[in-house]
Amino acid sequence: MKKDTVLVSGGAGYIGSHTTVALIEAGYDVVVIDNFSNSEPSAIEGVEKILGRKITFEQVDTCDKEALRGVFERHEFSTVIHFAAFKAVGESMTEPLKYYQNNLVSYMNVLELMKEFKRPNVLFSSSATVYGEAEVLPVTEQTPRQPATSPYGNTKQMAEDILRDCCAAYPDFYGIALRYFNPVGAHPSALIGELPRGVPNNLVPFITQTAAGVRECLSVFGNDYDTPDGSCLRDFIDVLDLAKAHVAAVDRMTQHKMDAKYEIFNIGTGRPVSVLELITRFEKANGLKLPYKIVGRRSGDVPAVWADTTLANKVLGWKAERDLDDTLRSAWAWEKHLRNL
Numbered sequence: 001m002k003k004d005t006v007l008v009s010g011g012a013g014y015i016g017s018h019t020t021v022a023l024i025e026a027g028y029d030v031v032v033i034d035n036f037s038n039s040e041p042s043a044i045e046g047v048e049k050i051l052g053r054k055i056t057f058e059q060v061d062t063c064d065k066e067a068l069r070g071v072f073e074r075h076e077f078s079t080v081i082h083f084a085a086f087k088a089v090g091e092s093m094t095e096p097l098k099y100y101q102n103n104l105v106s107y108m109n110v111l112e113l114m115k116e117f118k119r120p121n122v123l124f125s126s127s128a129t130v131y132g133e134a135e136v137l138p139v140t141e142q143t144p145r146q147p148a149t150s151p152y153g154n155t156k157q158m159a160e161d162i163l164r165d166c167c168a169a170y171p172d173f174y175g176i177a178l179r180y181f182n183p184v185g186a187h188p189s190a191l192i193g194e195l196p197r198g199v200p201n202n203l204v205p206f207i208t209q210t211a212a213g214v215r216e217c218l219s220v221f222g223n224d225y226d227t228p229d230g231s232c233l234r235d236f237i238d239v240l241d242l243a244k245a246h247v248a249a250v251d252r253m254t255q256h257k258m259d260a261k262y263e264i265f266n267i268g269t270g271r272p273v274s275v276l277e278l279i280t281r282f283e284k285a286n287g288l289k290l291p292y293k294i295v296g297r298r299s300g301d302v303p304a305v306w307a308d309t310t311l312a313n314k315v316l317g318w319k320a321e322r323d324l325d326d327t328l329r330s331a332w333a334w335e336k337h338l339r340n341l
Contacts, residue, residue, distance in 0.1 A: 003026070003027045003028045003029070003254070004028065004029075004077065004078045004079060004250075004254045005028065005029040005030070005031060005075065005076060005077040005078065005079075006023055006028050006029070006030050006031070006077055006078075006079045006080070006081060006250055007030075007031045007033065007071070007075065007077045007079070007080040007081070008020050008023070008030055008031070008032045008033070008080075008081050008083065009033050009034070009062050009080065009081070009082050009083055009084040009106075009110060010033075010034055010039070010062075010082070010083030010084030010085065010125075011030070011032030011033065011034055011044075011057075011083065012032065012034035012036060012039035012040065012041070012043040012044055012057075013034065013038065013039045013043070013083055013084075014039075014183065014193070014194045014195065014239065015083055015125065015180075015183055015239060015242060015243070016032070016034070016039075016081075016083040017039075017043045017044075017046065017047050017192045018187060018192060018239045018240060018242070018243040019081065019083075019242075019243040019246045019247075020032055020047055020055065021047055021050050021051060021187065021192070021243065022240070022243035022244055022246065022247050023246070023247055023250065024051055024055070025051075026247045026251075028247075028250065029056075029077075030055060030056065031056045031057075031058070031071070031075045031077060032044065032047075032055060032056065032057045032058075033057070033058050033059075033060040033062065033068075033071055033084075034057075034059065034060075034084070035059060035060060035061035035062070035084075036059065037061070038086065038087075038197060039195065040195055042195075043192055043195065044057050046187075046189075046191035046192035047191075047192060049189070049191050050187060050189050050191050050192065056075070058071060061106075062082075062084045062106035062107075062109055062110060063101075063102060063105050063106045063109065064109075065109045065112075065113070068109050068110070068113060069113060072113050072116075072117045072119070077119060078119055078120060078121055078254060079119070079120075079121035079122075079123065079250055079253055079254060080110055080114060080119065080121070080122055080123070081123040081125065081246060081250070082106075082107060082110050082122065082123070082124055082125060083125045084106050085102065085103040085106065085107070085125070085155070086098065086099050086102050086103060086152070087152060087201075088152065088201040089129070089150045089152050089153070089201065089300045089301075090201055090298065090299070090300060091152075091201070092150050092151040092152035092153075092155075092300075093150055093151065093299050093300055096151035099151045099152055099155055100151065100154075100155060103152075103155035103159070104155055104158060104159065104162075107124075107159050107162070108162065110122070111162065111163070111166055114173070115166070115170055115173065118172060120172050120173060120174050120253075121174050121175075121176075121250075121253040121254065122163060122166075122173070122174070122175045122176075123175075123176050123178065123246065123249050123250060123253065124159060124160065124163050124175060124176070124177045124178070125178065125180070126156050126159070126160055126177040126178060126179045126180070126264075127153065127156045127179060127180060128179055128180065128181045128182075128235070128266075128268070128305050128307065129148065129149070129150065129152065129153030129156055130145050130148070130153060130156050130157045130160060130179060131143055131145060131146060131179075131302075131305055132145060132146030132147055132148055132149050132153065132302065133146050133149065133302045133303070134146060134302075134305060137272075137304060137305065137306060138235075138270060138272075138306045138307055138308040139266065139305060139306070139307060139308060140266070140308040140310070140311070141179075141264045141265065141266055141311055145157060149300050149301075149302060150299075150300035152300075153300075159177075160177050160264070163175040163177060163262060164262045167261040167262035168261070168262070173261065174253055174258060174261050174262070175261070175262045175263075176249045176252070176253060176258075176262075176263045176264070176265065177262075177263075177264045177265075178245060178246065178249060178264075178265055178267050179264060179265065179266050179267065179307075180237065180242055180245075180267040180268065181234065181235035181236070181237050181266070181267065181268035181269075181305070181306065181307050182202075182203075182234045182235060182236045182237065182268075183237055183238075183239045183242050184202075184203075184204045184236045184237070184238065184239065184327055184328070184331060185204075185238045185239050185240065185322070185326075185327035185328070185330045185331050186239065186330045186331055186333065186334035187239075187240070187330070187334075188240075188330055188333075190330070190333045190334045190336070190337040191337070192334075193239075193330075193331065193334030193335075193337075193338075194239075194331075194334070195338070199215075203234075203275060203278065204236075204278075204282075204328070204331050205331075205335075206218055206219075207278075207279060207282050207290065207331075208331050208332055208334070208335035209335065210290055210291065210292070211282075211286070211288050211290060211332060211335065212335050212336070212339050212341060214339070216291070217291045217292060217293055218279065218290055218291065218292035218293070219292070219293060219295045220275055220276065220279070220292055220293070220294050220295065221275075221295060221296065221297055221298035221301060222294070222295075222296065222297035222298070222301070223276070223294045224297075225297075225303040225304070226303060227274060227303060227304055228274065229274050229276045229277065230276075231274045231275035231276045231277075232274065232275050232301055232302070232303055232304065233272040233273070233274050233303070233304035233305070233306060234272065234273060234274075234275070234278075234304075234305065234306065235268035235269055235270065235271065235272060235273070235305065235306035235307050236269065236273055236278065236324060236327070237267065237268050237269050237320055238320065238322035238324075238326075238327040238330075240322060241269075241319075241320040241321060241322050242267055244318060245265070245267045245312065245316065245318050248312075248316040248317060248318040249265070249316060252315075252316060259315075263315075265311055265312040265315070265316060266307040266308060266309050266311065266312060267307070267309070267312055267318075267320075268306060268307030268309055268320065269306075269307070269309070269320040269324075270306065270307050270308060270309045270320075271306065272304065272306040273324065278328075279292060281324060281325060281328060282328045282331075282332070284325070285325040285326075285328045285329050285332075286328065286329060286332045288332075
């Protein structure tokens with residue numbers, strides 16, 4: 001039986017490119033759109049090399065509703081995975097309007113066109129940031145959301161609420177929000193991976209760039225948190241495991257297996273790892289020593305958050321399987337590929 005077609009917005013991005021590969025390998029047709037505002041055309045080339053064939057790609061800005069309408073007119077698809085968004089917590093603190101404008105306008109354009117063209121399924125790329133500073137850990141999908149600690153996190157909370165309300169209001173509208181924790185690693189081919197512009201906001205690209213000599217020294221933001229070693233605790237999930245979670249969610253939507261019109265799943269490993277522990281594991285996995293220094297806390301960071309993944313394991317039939325050391329080796333292989341090391 002032929003599977004449905006999926007529109008992937010932001011499909012040249014880090015998670016979007018890996019998910020595109022996973023969807024096509026699972027038998028879905030995929031239409032990728034991206035405006036390259038925070039990604040590179042090389043990601044599309046990498047996806048095509050991995051798959052050994054061309055993919056359907058259009059350079060479109062999801063904030064441009066008429067350009068997006070053209071995509072809906074040209075392509076038949078039942079499902080959209082919406083990745084396209086700005087995602088730097090720190091930048092969102094200094095440029096909130098940029099984040100509200102881009103992340104919410106692009107998203108509502110997608111939802112309005114899904115409704116207009118009667119395309120039923122929306123899979124939203126959400127984040128563990130919606131939990132804020134949770135009072136009880138690990139967090140489950142029922143954990144009350146605390147006030148967002150950044151405008152970026154607030155756009156994710158608002159987008160979830162918008163999707164929930166659309167699913168309640170419109171008869172043929174179904175939504176799943178995947179709240180992911182900290183995606184890390186790269187495709188084993190080293191043809192696609194995380195590609196930050198300028199100074200990385202995420203830990204692992206900063207680690208790999210420091211190892212490659214691009215950055216002089218790695219900064220650890222705070223070692224005085226109430227955690228075992230004083231550094232923040234996070235749930236680091238391999239991007240390949242994360243991509244498979246999207247396939248499982250699309251399967252659930254397109255095979256009409258949803259128990260409710262709007263569902264939420266935590267996508268993580270359920271295992272907290274501290275920032276300092278991650279640095280040590282990267283060094284051991286790759287036989288390297290990293291220069292790092294402890295600096296002050298960073299605005300918008302929560303001390304600790306990790307997932308209870310019971311629901312996703314049971315309902316989606318998905319679980320994180322990749323070993324963290326293999327993940328950290330893949331991140332370094334990707335960095336070396338980028339730098340021709």
